[in-house]
Amino acid sequence: GIQVEQSPPDLILQEGANSTLRCNFSDSVNNLQWFHQNPWGQLINLFYIPSGTKQNGRLSATTVATERYSLLYISSSQTTDSGVYFCAVADDYKLSFGAGTTVTVRA
Amino acid sequence: GAVVSQHPSRVICKSGTSVKIECRSLDFQATTMFWYRQFPKQSLMLMATSNEGSKATYEQGVEKDKFLINHASLTLSTLTVTSAHPEDSSFYICSATPGTSGRETQYFGPGTRLLVL
Numbered sequence A: 001g002i003q004v005e006q007s008p009p010d011l012i013l014q015e016g017a018n019s020t021l022r023c024n025f026s027d028s029v030n031n032l033q034w035f036h037q038n039p040w041g042q043l044i045n046l047f048y049i050p051s052g053t054k055q056n057g058r059l060s061a062t063t064v065a066t067e068r069y070s071l072l073y074i075s076s077s078q079t080t081d082s083g084v085y086f087c088a089v090a091d092d093y094k095l096s097f098g099a100g101t102t103v104t105v106r107a
Numbered sequence B: 001g002a003v004v005s006q007h008p009s010r011v012i013c014k015s016g017t018s019v020k021i022e023c024r025s026l027d028f029q030a031t032t033m034f035w036y037r038q039f040p041k042q043s044l045m046l047m048a049t050s051n052e053g054s055k056a057t058y059e060q061g062v063e064k065d066k067f068l069i070n071h072a073s074l075t076l077s078t079l080t081v082t083s084a085h086p087e088d089s090s091f092y093i094c095s096a097t098p099g100t101s102g103r104e105t106q107y108f109g110p111g112t113r114l115l116v117l
Helices: none
Strands: A004-007 A010-014 A019-025 A031-037 A043-048 A052-056 A059-064 A069-074 A083-090 A101-106 B004-007 B010-013 B019-025 B032-038 B044-051 B067-073 B076-081 B090-097 B112-116
Touching: A004 A083, A010 A019, A019 A031, A019 A083, A019 A101, A031 A069, A043 A052, A043 A059, A069 A083, B004 B090, B010 B019, B019 B032, B019 B090, B019 B112, B032 B067, B032 B076, B044 B067, B076 B090
Parallel strands: A010 A101, B010 B112
Antiparallel strands: A004 A019, A019 A069, A031 A043, A031 A083, A052 A059, A059 A069, A083 A101, B004 B019, B019 B076, B032 B044, B032 B090, B067 B076, B090 B112
């Protein structure tokens, strides 16, 4: 299956700071999604982005499919941004998840 | 937006009993549903894929006789953990998608926390 590596594993931010999370994958994909898992375990869809760039408020994402990586940008971070961010990819219909990046935003 | 629900959200049971978890797509028809398992501080691992009206496809290492999956309609899939043991305690999450090509967004339920005593 496709290997997915996320970095960094942990990230501590001061409120208001910007950050970049990275997702590398080992093969061509037809599906790439970014999720935020909140403290109650709910996975919240952030982006469906197998290629290109998208923005949603303070979050944006870019996937360079030819180079097999995706970036998630968080700007002006808030304490509610804390949680685990997962990247998941698929080359068929089955998503493979990375290990996640745990983000802690301090007030 | 697409909403997926799970019931129950939390269950505690005695060792040896069976537990059924329901996953419903509330505002779309889900051709395909997926069941994942997540241990504390770990990532999600796919257990099985279910398509409406056909047998589920299990990932390597997942016991199909222990984790029974039924996808009886386009809006409902159930996972039954049979003869549960403490090592089955985990967070079980389902997802659903309206398509079969893999190019569609998967929408995730809120998860079910299972504790087997």
